[in-house]
């Protein structure tokens with residue numbers, strides 16, 4: 001097995017303790033430095049406070065790692081030239097000895113490979129606006145259609161075409177449930193403006209769905225638990241709409257494409273909301289990490 005699983009994570013998995021996978025792209029490319037390192041540490045601490053073991057995932061010098069020590073976390077947050085790796089990039093990075101942060105798709109693949117069932121992030125990638133012209137759809141969706149993992153997130157990033165993304169998830173057969181809500185959350189916003197068909201209300205209920213997935217067998221697809229940012233911590237919806245329109249224009253004007261699109265849009269929002277989008281993003285991720293830890297605990301108890 002090429003995966004390097006940290007001793008702490010290995011022992012936790014071996015003894016049936018709860019483990020939560022965390023992605024690293026949000027750290028390396030989704031948040032400004034040096035705040036990103038503080039956040040990476042804070043998220044790991046939050047998982048521990050809830051009684052679970054954090055397993056941040058990244059590739060360092062061509063080795064895929066599940067569970068990072070302090071020095072490794074610092075490299076992900078601060079090293080120049082850290083790449084952004086989707087799951088398709090993993091074999092290339094491994095063969096060449098590259099270092100990179102893992103997106104939702106790469107993290108889900110590696111975490112599932114290590115035997116981890118619960119994963120927390122901010123917002124998933126999805127179908128971009130202007131999809132008909134660019135065909136830009138995050139590889140997150142396709143990978144989650146064939147990976148048995150539970151992803152706790154605040155919906156999909158609001159820079160995307162949310163209804164198109166929900167439709168793709170339906171087409172791909174990925175289960176989606178709101179946590180404590182029948183509205184699909186909107187990442188920076190508590191409500192994306194779109195409904196969700198299923199509502200789950202407790203970590204135990206989420207764990208029961210996971211058991212039912214296993215009982216039903218193939219196809220091994222994900223479960224998306226969409227957990228809204230608390231309303232009092234969301235980004236002002238009007239400010240969001242205004243700055244996002246501006247960000248999308250800037251993206252087009254500057255000819256940003258491919259992997260650079262998401263970090264560009266998120267960065268633009270942070271700069272033009274005076275950091276308010278960052279606060280909302282962090283509030284969402286924090287809530288997701290805590291809920292994921294509780295789901296992981298219910299899962300190992302089950």
Ligand code: PSU
Nearest residue numbers: 025026030103104122123125138259262
């Ligand atoms: N959620 C955040 N910030 C991020 C991301 C998610 O709060 O930076 C990252 C995730 O790693 C996700 C990726 O997988 O953005 C999607 O990128 P793309 O649209 O290029 O697939």
Ligand code: MN
Nearest residue numbers: 136137138258
């Ligand atoms: Mn893309």
